[in-house]
Amino acid sequence: MTTTLTAPATGRQGPVAAEPGRLRRALSDSMTLTLRILLYYRHSPGLIAASLAAPLAMLLVFGYIFGSAMQVPGGGSYRAYLMPGLFVLVAVNGVVPSMVGAARDIGRGVTDRLRSMPISRPAALLGQTLADLLVSAVVLAMMVGVGLTTGWRIHDGVPRALAALALLLLFRFVMNWVGIWLGLLVGREDIAGQLSVLVFPIGMVTNVFVPTGGLPAWLRLVAEWNPISAVAAATRELFGNAHPLGADAPWPLRHPVVATLAWSALLLAVVGPLAVRRFTTHGR
């Protein structure tokens, strides 16, 4: 395999793409940029605690305050319904650090420095998302711990529970790419910071907090086709938690695992290349 990739020995300058070891170098670049983000967290471990703050606050407000007066259609505890939804919010929140980080790098000139170096462009972005994946695995594990101590349970066995967590991490990964693309598009840390407030309402118009059956028809349509609803339904299904559906629930909610995989693939296929292209051509 490597021999066919060797640059021509004579004649014109061989195209850089044909150099051996290019893939290996791209992997090394990804790992270095993963390391870069992990070093951040090492010096600011509080960042991990901070990313737990929002879901914990919502657990308090929705799980214990609103939840005290809520009935889940078909029975069951509201907190058990809410918990997987909060896991999904952790995944959706992946947009924020990626968006703010990408915008900050542009503002500080770090993006230009990286672009002036001989590094693989996709690898540069992949490194950031991989680092976030590691960090969010820790955050999710902590949230699962919180869930288990507040009465939420896994009902369908460990393998399906692990599949649920894998699905959540996949969606977080997709959200990282969305965030990087938006951050590169916006290019300013302060605007990116303002935009991240929007993540909350987008996460609200879903089945994360309440089943969609009782929503007004137009809002219900939006909520049920929101990809986040499919992820939440898939998570509940895999953990064996109740996810009451209206009789006329659309396809993504009736096949949530497949729908989540499809949404993720689609979003990644669109946003990934857009982000790489934006990174490559920024300021050109």
Added chain:
Amino acid sequence: MSLPGNDTTRDGPPIVVEGLHKRFGSTHALRGLDLTVPAGTVCGLLGPNGAGKTTAVRVLATLAAPDAGRVRVAGFDVVREADRVRRTIGLAGQHAALDEGITGRDNLHLVGRLHHLGARGARRRADELLDRFGLTEAADRLVRTYSGGMRRRLDLIASLVTRPAVLFLDEPTTGLDPRSRNDIWSTVRELSAEGTTVLLTTQYLDEADQLADDIAVVDHGRVIASGPPERLKATIGTRVEVTLADSGHFATAACVLSALTGGESSLDEAERRIAATTDPDRSVTLPGLIRELDAAGVATLDAALRRPSLDDVFLALTGRTAPEHPAGSGPALERTTR
């Protein structure tokens, strides 16, 4: 002829720019820039904000694509052989492009790894550079805690990790205190002495004067004059400024200054100031000036000879003063040609 493969540079001048044009939307930032920098020399791109200096550096560093013209760095085309150019150059920009949330040492270490020096090689190189540039003590502190001067120094060092053959410095000292500025200057001198080819942009004539073997004055996206600093300054002449005690002496003073400098004098009635720039081939001394003014019976409050400033260069070269711009607002100087 050079072989393809492992060579990091090719023969010929390390920086060759021919007829470079670059537009950003309706802004015509570069309009046929020509520049050649011989190996091992320092070239100063001098010009006001919005002249196109930063755009030129961005094209040379493969960050921006030229619209027209030929640009070669270390013998490699910046468009077709961008990756080769990137392996040869170092770039330090107007801001310190550093990660604030990690240590100085880690910043250098990461840059080394991204240049594929390997984990150990990158560590060794980082230690070496920190030691050489006197940052070892601060190396394990977060960059967030660094002073402006230290950040800029670390940023410059980060561009040296690969021992680049060609180094681009975009306004390396803008906004720095004099001591930090001197630190950067001596580093540039050392690098140049070691054979690095340096292109730096600056708004300050004295910086170009101190560092550059050749200065290229950039205006409206073109080089309007170039040469060694001495020659450039010699074309400008010295500026003579006199503040009068009595505005009734304006006419007499103007005669004296014209005779002395060979140039026309300009008046500032509110300040009672009169100024003129000498012909390049004349020299004026302060005692000489005072003597002549005394002899003509002109009472002066203040008289001064000023070294040529960027404004003077501009006045001499373009017949207008260098426009002032707030930093970062480029386009005001530019006007689209239709």
